[in-house]
Amino acid sequence: MALPKQHKTGSKARQRRSQIFLKTKSFVICSQCKQKRLSHSACASCGTYRGRQVIEIKQPKEKKGKK
Numbered sequence: 001m002a003l004p005k006q007h008k009t010g011s012k013a014r015q016r017r018s019q020i021f022l023k024t025k026s027f028v029i030c031s032q033c034k035q036k037r038l039s040h041s042a043c044a045s046c047g048t049y050r051g052r053q054v055i056e057i058k059q060p061k062e063k064k065g066k067k
C-alpha cells in the first residue's frame with residue numbers, strides 16, 4: 001500500500017481542503033421564456049434547446065387537498 005512520503009502539516013491539509021466546496025452552477029437566460037437555464041442543456045421550463053422543442057413539458061397536476 002502506498003504511504004505518504006512526507007508528513008502534511010495541519011495547515012497544509014486545511015489549505016488543500018479549503019478548495020473542496022460546491023461550485024455555483026452557471027446559468028444563462030433562455031431565449032424563449034427568459035427563465036434561467038443551465039448552459040448546454042434544454043430549458044426546464046419551456047423544453048427548448050437552440051430554438052427547437054426538444055422535450056415536452058408536462059403541466060403540473062392541480063393538487064387535490066392535503067396529503
Ligand SMILES: [Zn+2]
Pocket residue numbers: 030031032033034035037043044045046047048
Ligand atoms: Zn425556456
